[in-house]
Amino acid sequence: MKILRRYWGLVVLLVLVVAWWTGNAGPEMLYLLSAGVVIWSLLQAPAWCGAATRKSGTFCRNNSHGLLLGCHIREHQWQKFKLLFYSHRWAEFSRGTWATPSAKLATVSGMVGTVSAIATGIKDFALG
Numbered sequence: 808m809k810i811l812r813r814y815w816g817l818v819v820l821l822v823l824v825v826a827w828w829t830g831n832a833g834p835e836m837l838y839l840l841s842a843g844v845v846i847w848s849l850l851q852a853p854a855w856c857g858a859a860t861r862k863s864g865t866f867c868r869n870n871s872h873g874l875l876l877g878c879h880i881r882e883h884q885w886q887k888f889k890l891l892f893y894s895h896r897w898a899e900f901s902r903g904t905w906a907t908p909s910a911k912l913a914t915v916s917g918m919v920g921t922v923s924a925i926a927t928g929i930k931d932f933a934l935g
């Protein structure tokens with residue numbers, strides 16, 4: 808199933824939410840699910856490349872996998888990678904990555920996964 812291969816991260820996200828909701832899952836399980844969601848959003852989620860092109864105000868609309876990686880153009884991959892290290896460029900980075908609904912979904916999923924991992928760490932530390 809093609810759609811499942813592209814959106815498996817959302818299935819993991821759903822399982823993660825249910826795991827938190829029911830409180831039955833151990834910390835190892837929560838870490839694993841959180842990591843899965845974050846990895847999906849950064850490296851696998853369907854999104855636009857979003858790298859700024861030479862024409863001012865436009866960005867690359869080639870398909871890319873995940874929010875972190877650019878499209879097949881090597882220059883764009885490098886450009887996106889560099890953007891992460893200049894905080895004043897994050898607006899530029901997010902403008903491109905937030906361009907499509909699926910990218911928004913991936914960004915939110917990634918944030919939920921990150922928060923979940925941190926919360927698991929706190930909970931694990933407090934109880935253990």
Ligand SMILES: [Zn+2]
Nearest residue numbers: 856867878883
């Ligand atoms: Zn590109």
